[in-house]
Amino acid sequence: MSDEKIRLNTDWLCDCGGCHVALVDLHEKILQVLDSVEIQHCPVLTDVKDYPPARIGILTGSVRTEHDRHAALVMREKCEIIIAFGTCAVYGGLHGAGLAHSREEIMEHVYRRSPTTKTDTIPDAEVSELAKMVTPIDEVIDVDLYLPGCPPHPHFIFESLASLIEGREPRVTQDSVCGRCKRQMIKGDAREIRNTLDEVPDERFCFLSQGHICLGSATLDRCLAPCPNHGIACTGCAGPTMQILTEPYLDIRTEVSDRMARLTAIDEDIIKTYMEKTAKTQYAYAMATKMIGNKPTFLIKKWIADVEGQINE
């Protein structure tokens, strides 16, 4: 490694700020990173306002406003390597679910239907109009590396930065969350879909084996599987595995329902239908990406409309 430090810029677009907190959460390891990296533009840690040229650029969040779009373009211009960092940057993230609704519908709900709101006012002066879509970063600029996760576990953040600093391939696998889950997959006899409030799942066995929907097998491991190892089924926050992204007819619900049907006495179609009915939960983090949205059998707007049509009645 040369003595010259590698220059790094980071910026956040539309997100919750958690990915930047995750950088601080490298804890003691951040000093190791700081030995080799000069942090330039970085909203949490420095006061650099412009975007100096840099070797590495980390972008978190999705594109929602003109400001976001501009920041993404400038970062691309100034940084040799752009990392789409976190699930919002890679797949649009949770607020991507906003695409299922029109702007008018969101405004109506927030400003007119809230039980505590006594006014009949919709903000329309001085504020920018809401963007129609939540856009993952690579639909706006070219991205060199993807690090999904909500946020990615420090293990992966450190490895990705260390590999770039040392000029080597990152040592990460493309395994699913199951790879790190301590639960044992067995053939069970569950006859209906249950969740953690219907019954406390046995901590020794796979959620799917017990009839609980868990997205672990369809989700890329960028988290070290904290949820299933703490009694919570995977909600898919790091986005789908490569296998699902690259095969047009596979998606989250087909993968999970196929596997769960084999591990229980529940019919595959029943599981698939249930997952369509609860699509907003099952696709909460990844519905804004074309990698999922363009799949021929993926009809999320219809599924959501089917359920919410009933809700709005």
Added chain:
Amino acid sequence: MNKTITIDPVTRIEGHAKILLECNEQGAVDEAFFIVNELRGFERILVGMEAHTLPQVTARICGVCPTAHHLASAKALDNAAGVEPPPAGKLLRELMYMGHMIHSHALSLFVLAGPDLVFGLGGEAATQNIVGMVEANPELTKKGLRVRSIGQKINEVIGGRGIHPVTAIAGGISARLSDDQHARVSALSTEAVTLVNELSPTIKDMLLKLLDDNPVLLDKLNLPSWYLGTVNGGKLNVYDGLLRAMDDTGAVRAEFEAGAYADYLVERAVRKSYAKEVYLDVDGAEHMYRVSTLARMNVADGMETPLAQKEFEEFRDRFGRPCHNAILQMYCKLVELVYACEKAHEIINHRDLRGETRVPASIKGTHGIGHVEAPRGVLIHDYKIDAEGIVRGANMIIATQQNTAAINASLKESGADLLAGGNDEQVLNGLEFVVRCYDPCLACSTHAVGQMELTVEVAHQGRVMRRLAREV
């Protein structure tokens, strides 16, 4: 013939914000707005989701206070199911929350506000950040960062993850503490209490010096208002208790369960911002109020833990009750940081901690409301759930939103003086400081970067007459 001044800080956590001052011809400020220019619409997004996953989902609303949303959500589901978590479940949730409070307040004090304390106001922007602090006062900065790190680690052990924790569910906590985890948290909390004991006199001295050096601050930011905060048996509590409303003279005017929030809180949408203003509806009138650390210190009669109680008494002796000065939020955070460290230490040694962590909870066809004190103030989640367990309605009252009306009032107050007497830089600094004192969520970002990137436009009948920009 009015003129309009717009300040557009290009920085945010919860989206963009700008400041708008509408002036008359004499330069007096008619109206001031702290404008939040983004709306993600979570109240709509949550509708249609499986309700039992809301504690995991709603944590994602904010990466700065995810544990607050996580727990407010789990408590709303408890309320929907009509259950109370067993003692161990409640203790673990509170322990997780103490970890989060330690992390959040330490970040705020040492990383975000730290530079003001170490260098004073108006220091060199180039060194006014955490890197400059490490050089100027390595001992303090390292210890401060270590406290933050300990808090986040405690949060992670109990919550499964530090940022966006997952273990709180309707009826309690989904995982028990192992022996290893218990030993680890025990060691961490012991260390936290020791560190914060060493740090608090230094921080307090720096704070008092900052006030001595800038007497105008105590004067200018003194805004009488009502306060809303949570107390349990009269003592300050951030996880559970009654919401206590105090008026601007210090009289307690109402105490209510979070479930009754709709009877006391009124939201008012405004045309110029996506953030709704919130007022307290008590005795037939609507009152401007504030939440956050200062509000909690005002409404509470005392603290649960000994060292924090000592700090609390010293604060009250010095500044009275109610204390209306927004700049003292920093001091209040220090008192709460001491409390959170002590409380974490107390909980980890509690004999009920290792028992059953959850009870069964059925939430189908119910309505539930839950609240916590987020680091920045009262946070309420309210869900309607259908017979299939799907969310049919969601309403949330967020901490920062409740301070909007007070921020606007302070901007109006300070804006007039600043415009009359100040040069460009003084106007920019002054208005920025007002906003930062209220510590809205976006202040996290604005402060860490030293100074906000600001543009001010003075418009006259639609034409820009004067442009102020901070060169960076």
